[in-house]
Amino acid sequence: MNDTDRARYSRILVKLSGEALMGEGDYGVDPLVLKRIAGEINDIAQMGVQVAVVIGGGNIFRGAGLARAGMDRVTGDHMGMLATVMNALAMQDALESFGLYARVMSAIRINQVCEDYIRRRAVRHLEKGRVVIFAAGIGNPFFTTDTAASLRAIEVNAELLLKATKVNGVYSDDPLTNPAAVRYARLTFDKVLTDKLNVMDATAVVMCRDNRLPLRVFNLNNPGDLTRIVRGEDVGTAVTVE
Numbered sequence: 001m002n003d004t005d006r007a008r009y010s011r012i013l014v015k016l017s018g019e020a021l022m023g024e025g026d027y028g029v030d031p032l033v034l035k036r037i038a039g040e041i042n043d044i045a046q047m048g049v050q051v052a053v054v055i056g057g058g059n060i061f062r063g064a065g066l067a068r069a070g071m072d073r074v075t076g077d078h079m080g081m082l083a084t085v086m087n088a089l090a091m092q093d094a095l096e097s098f099g100l101y102a103r104v105m106s107a108i109r110i111n112q113v114c115e116d117y118i119r120r121r122a123v124r125h126l127e128k129g130r131v132v133i134f135a136a137g138i139g140n141p142f143f144t145t146d147t148a149a150s151l152r153a154i155e156v157n158a159e160l161l162l163k164a165t166k167v168n169g170v171y172s173d174d175p176l177t178n179p180a181a182v183r184y185a186r187l188t189f190d191k192v193l194t195d196k197l198n199v200m201d202a203t204a205v206v207m208c209r210d211n212r213l214p215l216r217v218f219n220l221n222n223p224g225d226l227t228r229i230v231r232g233e234d235v236g237t238a239v240t241v242e
Contacts, residue, residue, distance in 0.1 A: 057083025
């Protein structure tokens with residue numbers, strides 16, 4: 001194996017939004033997008049990288065949005081957790097179509113369709129080369145899947161947390177509405193919090209900072225970027241403690 005093909009990281013966690021699975025649609029899962037993402041995860045798994053995944057549920061249901069419309073927030077968040085389980089099962093199926101072994105582990109008990117989340121079992125799955133997909137957030141309302149991604153990455157001792165977005169990193173403003181927005185190549189967690197940059201929610205950022213877990217934000221729609229990051233290339237925006 002050439003040095004350029006070598007993985008820099010042995011264990012990572014990838015955070016995917018539910019919206020990432022919609023493709024050009026307005027709702028649900030686009031099978032072509034799902035297959036492409038699964039293919040990129042397969043590529044890095046073949047490099048020997050242990051991969052964990054957290055998926056949101058915004059393509060199916062967003063509890064916080066309905067709470068603002070009058071629904072009980074706890075009920076809405078529980079419905080959102082179930083949406084993440086649906087997405088996780090779809091991702092598991094897509095990964096297995098490439099011949100990978102994948103396990104869905106849910107923070108809420110739903111063990112007729114997936115495993116309960118048990119940290120030691122999750123680590124063992126990773127050690128055996130299985131992709132572990134964490135579903136249902138952290139199992140509690142009022143916490144986002146960003147926070148779940150930070151927590152699970154810390155719990156399984158991931159070396160890097162990858163946040164997949166629709167733009168190639170973190171900007172000073174929304175680049176889709178402000179052409180003058182500046183992209184940051186590197187940031188500290190403190191600057192993200194101080195400047196209120198739209199990276200992850202504050203709880204997730206603080207957890208990464210306090211546990212010295214590096215974060216990299218990248219564009220999921222750029223084919224091959226995930227592999228390039230795993231090889232150590234400077235893609236997207238790196239967020240670190242210092």
